[in-house]
Amino acid sequence: MAxxxxxxxxxxCLIREVEExxxxxxxxxxxxxxxxxxxFYDQRIGTEVVSQKYFDTWWKKASKQDSELLNFERAFLIxxxxxxxxxxxxxxxxxxxxxxxxxxxxxxxxTEADGVTxxxxxxxxxxxxxxxxxxxxxxxxEELVIAxxxxxxxxxRRNFVPAPNYxxxx
Numbered sequence: 001m002a003x004x005x006x007x008x009x010x011x012x013c014l015i016r017e018v019e020e021x022x023x024x025x026x027x028x029x030x031x032x033x034x035x036x037x038x039x040f041y042d043q044r045i046g047t048e049v050v051s052q053k054y055f056d057t058w059w060k061k062a063s064k065q066d067s068e069l070l071n072f073e074r075a076f077l078i079x080x081x082x083x084x085x086x087x088x089x090x091x092x093x094x095x096x097x098x099x100x101x102x103x104x105x106x107x108x109x110x111t112e113a114d115g116v117t118x119x120x121x122x123x124x125x126x127x128x129x130x131x132x133x134x135x136x137x138x139x140x141x142e143e144l145v146i147a148x149x150x151x152x153x154x155x156x157r158r159n160f161v162p163a164p165n166y167x168x169x170x
Contacts, residue, residue: 005059005070007068007069007070007071008070010071010072011070011071011072014072014073014074014077015031015072015077017074018030018031018074018077018078019031020105021078021085021090022107023105023106023107024085024090024105024139025085025090025139026107026140026143027082027107028107029079029082030078030079030082030085031077031078031079032076032077032078032079040072040076041070044069044070045058045070046058046062085139086139088138089137089138089139090105090137090138090139091103091137091138094118094137096128096129096132097127097129099124099127099128101118101119101120101124101128102118102119103116103117103118103119103137104116104117104119105117116136116137116140118133141170142164142167142168142170143167145163145166145167145170146163146164146167149163149166149167150163
């Protein structure tokens with residue numbers, strides 16, 4: 001099977017990294033589509049390859065000439081039109097004082113798991129302060145400010161139209 005080859009494992013790892021960016025940024029348009037992935041392999045794998053056995057034989061020869069022929073590059077996996085996702089906006093850890101807490105992201109609207117989760121080890125629970133968590137991570141603050149503006153009474157809310165522009169300026 002193809003998964004026994006190193007290129008496949010490396011490619012799957014890169015795909016998971018880009019999918020993690022999608023979870024962090026709450027978007028589904030960063031990773032290229034399956035057709036693009038198919039075309040990548042289709043352009044590189046010989047037409048004589050029609051089964052796993054033929055692939056193994058072909059790859060044994062082809063990898064001697066170019067061992068990275070079937071390796072994805074991270075830039076290839078990211079759609080050209082997708083905005084950059086900054087590690088500063090979507091960090092892997094939440095820092096509070098001298099504590100460093102792991103963050104995980106899920107983009108599953110409508111489920112309890114949707115959003116950012118801060119993992120707090122039980123021994124540290126009494127050291128964590130509530131302050132700061134209410135402002136979200138930097139990459140989601142604009143969304144939070146828009147929601148806050150939309151929750152204002154109409155008499156105040158009409159001073160902040162359009163809400164997304166005011167949220168960006170914030």
